[in-house]
Amino acid sequence: MSSTAVIDRIEVTWHPDAEPGAAGRDRLARLGRRLAGGALDAPLADLLGSATGTQVCVRRVALPVHRMRWDVGDDELVAGWAAAVGRAVAAALAASGADVVRYPSRAHAWRDLVTALLRGSRDRVWAWRQLGLWPAAGDPVADDVLCRAVAETADAEPEAAVGLLVAVARAGALAHLMAAVGTDAVVGLVAAAWRVAGGADTDLRRAGAERDPDPA
DSSP, rough: OOOOOOOOOOOOOOOOOOOOOOHHHHHHHHHHHIIIIITTHHHHHHHOOOOOOOOOEEOOOOOOOOOTTTTOOOHHHHHHHHHHHHHHHHHHHHHSTTEEEEEHHHHHHHHHHHHHHHHTTOOHHHHHHHHHHHOOSOOHHHHHHOOOOOHHHHHHHHHHHHHHHHHHTTTTHHHHHHHHOOOOHHHHHHHHHHTTTTTHHHHHHHHHHSOOOOOO
């Protein structure tokens, strides 16, 4: 399976040595569209390699001035520019820092989001937004995002339920999570973890009945 790169926005500033004229401006616009329309796929795929489930988020890449010869064909210009962008992304990944976030899997990204929100941090909203874990626009209520995180972890990736529960418990935030998403959602998460551990739903229901006997 090949990796997938998603670019949120490309901003281009041209500095021509001379007035390009109408035809030249049209060509520059065409080059920009080609770069944004798929020319970066190959260099970024080579950079990221085969998909292993790892999620890599890069907040921004500032490309140094890249000179282009006007007398060569569009294909050569776009390929050279795309290669320069690939090198800039590689440099950003090597430098790491606050503008690069790596998650071993999507489940780890959800886990980071949950534990961060429970301690009141939104520092990595930009990364969660890139991964589709956070709405593309607006400022959602944290509890709504937490509910979605718990539901997806329990339903789509039940193997991650144990990791999420352990992370939240270690952070001393289990009661906070329960207050934010509701008891039923946390019980669903526990049930998913129980099934991963090989437990049967009947055993879980029996344990619940023994803890909360029918008052009648």
